[in-house]
Amino acid sequence: MKIEFRKIPLQETEFEIISNSVKFLGTFSKISSKLAKISSKLSGNYDVDCCKCGITFDIPVDTDIEFLLSDGIYSSQSNDEELVIIEVEDHFLDFNEILHSELESLRSEYHVCDNCKTNDNLVEIEY
Numbered sequence: 001m002k003i004e005f006r007k008i009p010l011q012e013t014e015f016e017i018i019s020n021s022v023k024f025l026g027t028f029s030k031i032s033s034k035l036a037k038i039s040s041k042l043s044g045n046y047d048v049d050c051c052k053c054g055i056t057f058d059i060p061v062d063t064d065i066e067f068l069l070s071d072g073i074y075s076s077q078s079n080d081e082e083l084v085i086i087e088v089e090d091h092f093l094d095f096n097e098i099l100h101s102e103l104e105s106l107r108s109e110y111h112v113c114d115n116c117k118t119n120d121n122l123v124e125i126e127y
């Protein structure tokens with residue numbers, strides 16, 4: 001799902017996309033000619049790799065994310081920690097790309113499968 005930046009409506013507009021088993025939904029609207037925002041929710045399950053044994057398993061995600069979108073380089077001095085800043089390079093807001101990059105950053109976190117967690121507990125008991 002893509003929308004041209006200048007065509008983003010001023011009023012909050014609903015969107016919903018699904019990738020594999022993760023749902024990405026919420027509202028988006030334009031703040032100024034160069035800024036837009038997305039209030040969104042990610043929910044579902046996504047695949048990650050265990051950092052110990054490498055097995056792929058899925059874990060649930062249920063999180064609210066606020067994005068600030070800038071058409072071009074984001075130049076504001078105010079740093080709002082609550083917001084994820086996205087610089088749109090080709091004047092198109094691409095929801096699939098946003099979802100994809102969010103899932104990539106979730107995947108890059110440290111994940112341990114249940115099996116390895118259990119083994120860790122066993123080691124601790126032996127001590």
Ligand SMILES: [Zn+2]
Nearest residue numbers: 050053113116
């Ligand atoms: Zn593991």
